[in-house]
Amino acid sequence: MVALLGLVQTLTTPHPVDRYLELVRPMLTVRDMRARIVGVDRSVPGTISLSLRPTRQWDGLRAGQFLQLGVVIDGVRHLRCYSPVNSQHDRRRRLDLTLRVHPHGLVSRYLHEHARPGMIVDLEPASGVFHLPDRRPERVLLISGGSGITPVLSMLRTLVDEGYSGEVVFLHYARSPELVPHHAELAEIAAAHPNIAVELRYPEQDGRGFDHDELVRVAPWFADAQTYLCGPPPLMESVREVYTGADLSERLHTEEFVASTVAVDSAEVDGTTTFSASGVTAENTGTSLLEQAEGAGLRPEFGCRMGICFSCTSVRRSGCTRNLRTGELEADPDQPIQLCVQAAVGDVDIEI
CATH class of the missing domain: 3.40.50.80 (Nucleotide-binding domain of ferredoxin-NADP reductase (FNR) module)
Known part of the structure; x- marks a missing residue:
């Protein structure tokens, strides 16, 4: 079966086979995980509750973990992290999410305005270390x-x-x-x-x-x-x-769900960030490299924006960056870093 899937993937290059399957039936996938919205509740002011039916790839969660949900808005796929409210023993093959609608939250506002039964969204497996231990406390x-x-x-x-x-x-x-x-x-x-x-x-x-x-x-x-x-x-x-x-x-x-960051002294900010894969440069501002890339017109993938989901990880080819959560400096070349919690210190080359 693995060999057959590999052959199909080769024949459908340059696009993954799931890109073709979704044209026929969005919930029919080989590798990608998706979910169909089967219930929408907007009864609590400022929130929206969604009930999702995931594809067969979903293998459950541990109580307290989060998942990444993806929606396409104006042709761009956006990922955000949400914690299901399900019991980990829920056997309905349903995922229940309750989302706070943030005034400037692109995805939460989009779902509050447009979510409906039948809509298809992308999913990533549950992850995170915030969960009950296997041996329950007394x-x-x-x-x-x-x-x-x-x-x-x-x-x-x-x-x-x-x-x-x-x-x-x-x-x-x-x-x-x-x-x-x-x-x-x-x-x-x-x-x-x-x-x-x-x-x-x-x-x-x-x-x-x-x-x-x-x-x-x-x-x-x-x-x-x-x-x-x-x-x-x-x-x-x-x-x-x-x-x-x-x-x-x-x-x-x-x-x-809100990142705590170390304040950066504007007097210490200098140099230029080069996003080498795109040929774009930007003067350093002291903000996160994710914000700096977005300010330069780039659209790197991201999810949580606070160093949990690793969706925005890119390679630092050269230069020094500061971890915005700890204040520590990191300068090893050719290392993957999380753009949302790293800021440039002097000249930096990021492979975006």
Whole structure:
């Protein structure tokens, strides 16, 4: 079979065989993974929930992982990272995604405006290290804010499906009750399972933000638990401070959907970036190489834009770059780097 596929691929060069198959039936693929949208829900303001039926290549996920979803907009394929809310034991061969619609989010706005049952999207396999361990902890604390609810909801659904008997607290922060996705389901889970507590907070209304005292109130056993956190930077920082102060950092597991970067002094920015495969040059600006390439009119592929998915990886042929997350300098030639979290330091040659 492998030899036959290789022969077919040779005969269809220069395009992959899946490019021809999609003209006949978009969901008929040899290697590429795709999904058909089978359900769309826009009932929660500022979000859209999608139910997808993936092709046969989909082999599941671990609770908390993300996947890359691709859509074609004006002839250009755009990839973005989203965390399914499914239990990892879901046997329906369905993927459920809840996406926050960002004001400047190209893909999320496009899907909010155009997604409909029958639409075909591209998929990449689930990945990421933010997931429940194979050996479940005796106690689990799930903390989220805003759209960070999705990976921890996947964890909660998984634990429910497993009949998990340990203590669980699900602590979620939102601006108002109407903005909590799957609100009714969370209430049903808490009512049906005495070992699971769902705590919803609305700081702008009730003034109850996150601090050590709040943590002790909702989960007095937190020091003996494993904690999984995903949310906006202020919440992430508040939780980290509490856990660092209690010397419990090793029990805190995090997933970020906004990149934390090291500030770059404009006085230190000089030199020229050469995108050698395109013959394009640009004066360095101190921004990420991905932003710099886009500003120069190039369209490198990307997904998460924060150093998680590796979609924007390209080769640094020469020169020095700074890691925007750590501030470290890297100068080894002919090395693959992630454009979204690297900035040029002096003259740099990137193979784009």
